[in-house]
Amino acid sequence: MGAGTKGQAIAKTGVVTAAGAMSGTSLDGVDVAVLETDGHDIVAFGRSGYRGYSADEREAIAAGFGLWQGAAVQDAAKVTEAAHLEVLRDFTDVDLIGFHGQTLAHAPRDQGTLQVGDGALLADALEVPVVWDFRSADVELGGEGAPLAPFFHHACARYIKADGPIAFLNLGGVGNLTWVDPAVAEPQDEGALLAFDTGPANAPVNDLMQERLGLAYDKDGAVARGGAVETGALELFLAEPYFARIPPKSLDRNDFAEMVALVRELSDADAAATLTAMCAAGVAEAMQHCPSPPSRVLVTGGGRNNPVLMQMLAVSLDCPVVPIEEVGLDGDMLEAQAFAYLAVRVARGLPTSCSGTTGVSAAVGGGTVSVPQG
Numbered sequence: 001m002g003a004g005t006k007g008q009a010i011a012k013t014g015v016v017t018a019a020g021a022m023s024g025t026s027l028d029g030v031d032v033a034v035l036e037t038d039g040h041d042i043v044a045f046g047r048s049g050y051r052g053y054s055a056d057e058r059e060a061i062a063a064g065f066g067l068w069q070g071a072a073v074q075d076a077a078k079v080t081e082a083a084h085l086e087v088l089r090d091f092t093d094v095d096l097i098g099f100h101g102q103t104l105a106h107a108p109r110d111q112g113t114l115q116v117g118d119g120a121l122l123a124d125a126l127e128v129p130v131v132w133d134f135r136s137a138d139v140e141l142g143g144e145g146a147p148l149a150p151f152f153h154h155a156c157a158r159y160i161k162a163d164g165p166i167a168f169l170n171l172g173g174v175g176n177l178t179w180v181d182p183a184v185a186e187p188q189d190e191g192a193l194l195a196f197d198t199g200p201a202n203a204p205v206n207d208l209m210q211e212r213l214g215l216a217y218d219k220d221g222a223v224a225r226g227g228a229v230e231t232g233a234l235e236l237f238l239a240e241p242y243f244a245r246i247p248p249k250s251l252d253r254n255d256f257a258e259m260v261a262l263v264r265e266l267s268d269a270d271a272a273a274t275l276t277a278m279c280a281a282g283v284a285e286a287m288q289h290c291p292s293p294p295s296r297v298l299v300t301g302g303g304r305n306n307p308v309l310m311q312m313l314a315v316s317l318d319c320p321v322v323p324i325e326e327v328g329l330d331g332d333m334l335e336a337q338a339f340a341y342l343a344v345r346v347a348r349g350l351p352t353s354c355s356g357t358t359g360v361s362a363a364v365g366g367g368t369v370s371v372p373q374g
């Protein structure tokens, strides 16, 4: 555990109640979800909450994207902390909080990974132990630091009683895929998991909508639906070395920002259709890396609400692609639930990543536990 560890955060055995808080790369807002777990099994799902960012807040956080220090980073941290405090005040009846923070920059092989927001400050203000800084330890040990939801996906696969390999696909700003074999008992054991970022998901389409139409995103794929995919741009996209790289591998939100330039000359509809097709094509490439074909792909994150994207995935993948609600899970809250689950694992000294999920040399439990002072 990290420098913030002071005293005993939670009971070392038995079921505890944790709230997870996640602010993703799309900057729509903060998701909070409660989970009951012993750190291995999901016992029950609890209530959830959401606190959207105002346009000013979104702008302040976005001004910190790609930066590692300085005034813009400090401002983004303050906005992140204030928004989390506001929504988490309604969730102080838990044993523990998992606070992901806001990723501003991610370059695991260079500067590292930066999630802003001070968990110790939250612990003091909320008077609840807070687990935070989930990614640094993994990066320090040579891992990608992302994705981290896969250990939770393993628990979900067991919870829904999947009877063979299954895949989870998160379509947020960036896409990430987790292949799970639920027959392997522990997530860190050989053959349990393979996970990695698939490529850009909604971020380029969102950027295009903002730039051209002043819209936050292409609601229900309404713009892309009327367009045609420009195959030349799609081929250039798929020629990016990222797709040939053997996983695990991870991305920063803006790693593919130049994709919007590839569609610059196209009409709004054709550009949106082409960027949406790029997301689906990245996932199709990703599926080639699965150790064995999953029985189906369970889609979580905002992209599952885009019928044009879901149709493109259905056409390009060899197995059924369904919203995760089909198995009774909540696709809006899965990441928040994941950080509740990971928080309990960190507090109990259990690993949260392994070579199959981040490429880290040995399984590691990343995170700092801060207990309230005062």
Ligand SMILES: Nc1ncnc2c1ncn2[C@@H]1O[C@H](COP(=O)(O)OP(=O)(O)OP(=O)(O)O)[C@@H](O)[C@H]1O
Pocket: 023, 024, 025, 026, 027, 028, 170, 171, 172, 173, 174, 175, 202, 203, 206, 216, 217, 218, 219, 220, 221, 300, 301, 302, 303, 305, 306, 307, 335
């Ligand atoms: N009805 C819809 N139609 C089209 N796109 C949608 C719809 N609803 C959500 N989205 C897309 O999903 C995005 C939000 O997804 P989500 O909340 O999963 O992202 P995130 O958690 O911030 O990202 P990440 O997982 O990369 O950190 C929106 O910005 C939008 O692009």
Ligand SMILES: CC(=O)N[C@H]1[C@@H]2OC[C@@H](O2)[C@@H](O)[C@@H]1O[C@H](C)C(=O)O
Pocket: 024, 025, 103, 106, 113, 145, 146, 147, 148, 149, 150, 170, 172, 173, 174, 175, 176, 197, 250, 251, 335
């Ligand atoms: C560095 C970082 O914050 N990465 C996010 C981002 O958003 C999606 C994808 O890229 C994934 O790698 C990760 O988030 C999820 C919650 C994860 O760690 O599993």
